[in-house]
Each structure stands twice: as structure tokens, then as C-alpha cells.
Amino acid sequence: MPYWHTPAAMGWVGGLGMLLLMVVILAAVVVVAVVLTRRGPQSPDPADTARRILDERFARGEIDQEEYERRRDALTRAS
Template sequence: MPYWNHPWTMGWAGGIGMLVLMALVLAALVVLAVVLARRGPQPPPPADTARRILDERFARGEIDQEEYERRRDALTRTR
């Protein structure tokens, strides 16, 4: 029994529409995967790394407080 005699069937237009819908869903999934992959952890900016190293050197006693403050001020001025 052919399906085109029934009013609830969509015929060729429905088949093409389903293919388009599946392609759109697949494209949305790919876009979502790319967006989520790019949102991964970002490395800290270089200035923060320099400040961290300066803090560590001061904590270890390699530089005194005057040298620490001078270099810290120099780092904050360059930003």
C-alpha cells in the first residue's frame, strides 16, 4: 500500500526536511564541541608569572624588602 495516500505522511519534502534537520543538529554539535574545546584552561599572563617569581624570591630571602618593592613597582608600571 503506497504511503502518499495517507494525510499524515510527508512524502519527499519530509525526507529532505529530516536530512536538513539532521545536518543542522550535527553542525550544532560540532560547533558546541569546538567552543567547549577552546574554553580550556588558559595560561597565566606573563606579568603574573613575573610577579609570582618576584614574590617567591622575596619569600626565600634572595632579595630584601627595598629591592622587592622597587621591582614590584617597576612591574606594575609596565602594565
């Protein structure tokens, strides 16, 4: 015997509540996905990598101060 015609049945309010619950769960999943992707490892900026390499070459003495400043200025203008 079906029970959906009894006074205890929730009718359309139950369906609306279920729809609302599904929307809330979907929104929570989207928020978690966005938070996890933003916290992931960030790829280094190519200009930062080039500047780091330039700094290392200057520190090792491979290039002099004039060459270092010229290349650093070129990198700054490029970014």
C-alpha cells in the same frame, strides 16, 4: 520498482527534515568543540609569572623590601 512516487513517500519535507537534522548535528559539534577548547589548560600570564618569581625571591631573602617594592611597582605599571 521505485517507491518515491507512492503516497507514503515524504517528498520535499523529508529532504528539509534531513537538512535540518544535519544543521542541528553540526551546531552540536561546534558547541562541543568550543566548550572543550575553553576548558583546556590556560597558559599563565607573563606578568603573573614574573610576580610569582619576584615573590619567591623576596621570600628567600635574595632581595630586600625596598628592591621588592620597586620591582613590584615596575611590574604593575608594565601590565
